[in-house]
Amino acid sequence: MLSSADLDTLLLTFKVAAIATTIMLLIGTPLAWWLSRTNSSLKGVINAIVALPLVLPPTVLGFYLLVLMGPTGIIGQFTQWLGIGTLSFTFYGLVLGSVLYSMPFVVQPLQSSFAMISKQSLEAAATLRASPLDSFFTVVMPLAKPGFITAAILGFTHTVGEFGVVMMIGGNIPNKTRVVSVQIYNHVEALEYADAHWLAGCLLLFSFTVLLVLYTQIKTSPMAQPFK
Amino acid sequence: MTVINARFKLNYGDFTLDVDLALPGTGVSVLFGHSGSGKTTLLRCIAGLEQAQQGYLEINGAVWQDSERKIFLSTYKRPLGYVFQEANLFSHLSVLDNLHYGLKRVKNNLGMIKLNQTIDLLGIGHLLARMPSNLSGGERQRVAIARALALNPEILLMDEPLASLDIKRKQEILPYLARLHQQLDIPVIYVTHSQQEVAQLADTLVILEEGCVLASGSLAETQSRLDLPLAQDREAATVWQVIISEHENDYHLTRVEFEGGSLSLAAVDAEIGTMLRVQIYARDVSISLVEPNSTSILNILPAVISQLTEESDSQAVVQLRVGQQLLLAHITSKSLVLLRLKVGISVFVQIKGTSILN
Numbered sequence: 001m002l003s004s005a006d007l008d009t010l011l012l013t014f015k016v017a018a019i020a021t022t023i024m025l026l027i028g029t030p031l032a033w034w035l036s037r038t039n040s041s042l043k044g045v046i047n048a049i050v051a052l053p054l055v056l057p058p059t060v061l062g063f064y065l066l067v068l069m070g071p072t073g074i075i076g077q078f079t080q081w082l083g084i085g086t087l088s089f090t091f092y093g094l095v096l097g098s099v100l101y102s103m104p105f106v107v108q109p110l111q112s113s114f115a116m117i118s119k120q121s122l123e124a125a126a127t128l129r130a131s132p133l134d135s136f137f138t139v140v141m142p143l144a145k146p147g148f149i150t151a152a153i154l155g156f157t158h159t160v161g162e163f164g165v166v167m168m169i170g171g172n173i174p175n176k177t178r179v180v181s182v183q184i185y186n187h188v189e190a191l192e193y194a195d196a197h198w199l200a201g202c203l204l205l206f207s208f209t210v211l212l213v214l215y216t217q218i219k220t221s222p223m224a225q226p227f228k
Numbered sequence: 229m230t231v232i233n234a235r236f237k238l239n240y241g242d243f244t245l246d247v248d249l250a251l252p253g254t255g256v257s258v259l260f261g262h263s264g265s266g267k268t269t270l271l272r273c274i275a276g277l278e279q280a281q282q283g284y285l286e287i288n289g290a291v292w293q294d295s296e297r298k299i300f301l302s303t304y305k306r307p308l309g310y311v312f313q314e315a316n317l318f319s320h321l322s323v324l325d326n327l328h329y330g331l332k333r334v335k336n337n338l339g340m341i342k343l344n345q346t347i348d349l350l351g352i353g354h355l356l357a358r359m360p361s362n363l364s365g366g367e368r369q370r371v372a373i374a375r376a377l378a379l380n381p382e383i384l385l386m387d388e389p390l391a392s393l394d395i396k397r398k399q400e401i402l403p404y405l406a407r408l409h410q411q412l413d414i415p416v417i418y419v420t421h422s423q424q425e426v427a428q429l430a431d432t433l434v435i436l437e438e439g440c441v442l443a444s445g446s447l448a449e450t451q452s453r454l455d456l457p458l459a460q461d462r463e464a465a466t467v468w469q470v471i472i473s474e475h476e477n478d479y480h481l482t483r484v485e486f487e488g489g490s491l492s493l494a495a496v497d498a499e500i501g502t503m504l505r506v507q508i509y510a511r512d513v514s515i516s517l518v519e520p521n522s523t524s525i526l527n528i529l530p531a532v533i534s535q536l537t538e539e540s541d542s543q544a545v546v547q548l549r550v551g552q553q554l555l556l557a558h559i560t561s562k563s564l565v566l567l568r569l570k571v572g573i574s575v576f577v578q579i580k581g582t583s584i585l586n
Contacts, residue, residue, distance in 0.1 A: 126303040127310035128330030142320040
């Protein structure tokens with residue numbers, strides 16, 4: 001069975017993932033929209049930066065974050081100036097790391113579903129008196145709904161499964177930064193295979209269920225059809 | 229009388245638009261030209277979907293663009309209705325919600341009444357609950373037209389609304405457009421490359437070529453100008469506005485009147501007093517110096533030659549005045565010489581065929 005310590009790590013993990021996913025959607029939506037519409041020469045660079053965590057070893061990202069969030073790093077100095085100390089080995093440090101690490105999983109599905117929305121549909125909205133912001137909420141968002149669902153689910157689940165970045169910047173502090181993947185590692189280190197099985201099984205079930213819902217939902221939704 | 233003033237200069241590398249137009253505030257003005265002539269770009273400039281580097285646009289006294297004073301009203305702030313080549317309905321909204329989309333954003337309480345009238349006018353009452361993906365191309369385009377009209381716009385812009393439809397669907401929509409034509413009290417600017425649509429809908433005709441205005445004026449005037457390629461075309465024709473004056477039921481004929489004369493047409497099922505548009509192809513008109521009296525052709529009218537083309541090839545084009553109406557005739561250059569036709573002489577025209585457009 002799951003111990004109360006295991007349950008705490010599960011709860012903490014979902015809390016990090018929920019907050020990180022919300023932040024990623026808030027930042028990722030305008031970013032993906034800009035990337036899907038712009039002809040700017042910066043597009044390639046921004047795309048590459050966003051996609052970087054896909055190929056970069058998590059420990060590398062974690063290492064740089066650790067340095068930057070430390071007392072002498074840029075982020076560390078900024079947070080100290082704000083009077084909130086440094087972020088390394090804290091819950092919010094973990095959230096920041098997760099946001100950077102999972103961002104491509106949010107931006108890319110949004111970007112591709114935005115790219116499918118024709119310029120004509122936005123022009124139609126404009127001729128029907130909708131301001132650009134209005135048409136974003138009433139035309140773009142409903143049409144890109146599958147993209148938003150995919151982005152939220154992938155961002156969330158990817159954050160749940162994160163290990164390398166957490167080890168570098170979060171450590172292993174119970175109820176503060178100890179997430180479920182770290183807890184599984186702890187159990188295995190301590191040769192508590194039964195406990196590891198319970199947690200690993202939970203995550204397996206969770207991930208499979210989420211993907212099942214995702215793929216069946218997208219397949220049957222009329223929203224997944226291209227704009228007519 | 230003129231309420232639309234449009235001047236645009238726009239450069240897209242290999243394409244330049246340079247127009248200066250004045251259009252009337254009523255009726256249908258058709259922008260006609262081949263693809264690449266700039267007609268759609270001009271319409272998009274009027275809508276604000278394209279911003280000409282240099283431009284001035286005034287509609288009903290309101291300035292929508294004046295590049296010298298740095299005025300450019302965004303599309304969504306312009307009181308217009310726009311119908312695209314593809315219907316462009318919102319696929320996530322039902323037909324009714326599509327119709328409401330613009331209506332909700334217009335501040336006037338006429339909206340709902342206007343919408344119900346529009347739904348009737350376009351015959352889409354039975355489609356309201358459907359999703360756009362369950363409509364035929366023709367139905368979609370009718371919904372798109374209704375969606376634009378429901379805004380109660382000050383001007384309606386239509387960009388080849390029939391071009392993406394097959395002939396059958398075109399025939400399905402044209403009667404609705406003709407009805408709009410009679411019932412709308414706002415100006416319509418209609419882009420097309422189809423001469424048939426010009427004949428059926430235009431009151432004012434603007435011919436565009438390579439981004440410039442080649443000619444602009446009333447349909448009758450522009451159609452019959454001999455210096456334009458339209459008059460030389462095999463399909464050259466003139467359209468007359470006539471009024472039904474009498475039905476000759478014995479012969480299945482209908483008599484119609486125009487300023488300065490009358491014509492017999494194949495029976496038209498409409499009341500006396502109804503306005504009709506009648507198209508007469510230049511190839512169906514022949515010229516005689518004396519009044520022909522033993523001929524099977526019914527429509528023989530006195531006319532005066534007002535313009536001639538120089539006989540440069542086997543065919544000559546003659547512009548005539550019948551009463552107040554202008555008429556084109558395609559005859560052979562040989563006949564032109566043999567009959568000694570000259571500007572100003574009185575002749576008789578025989579009209580072999582007419583077609584009714586509405």
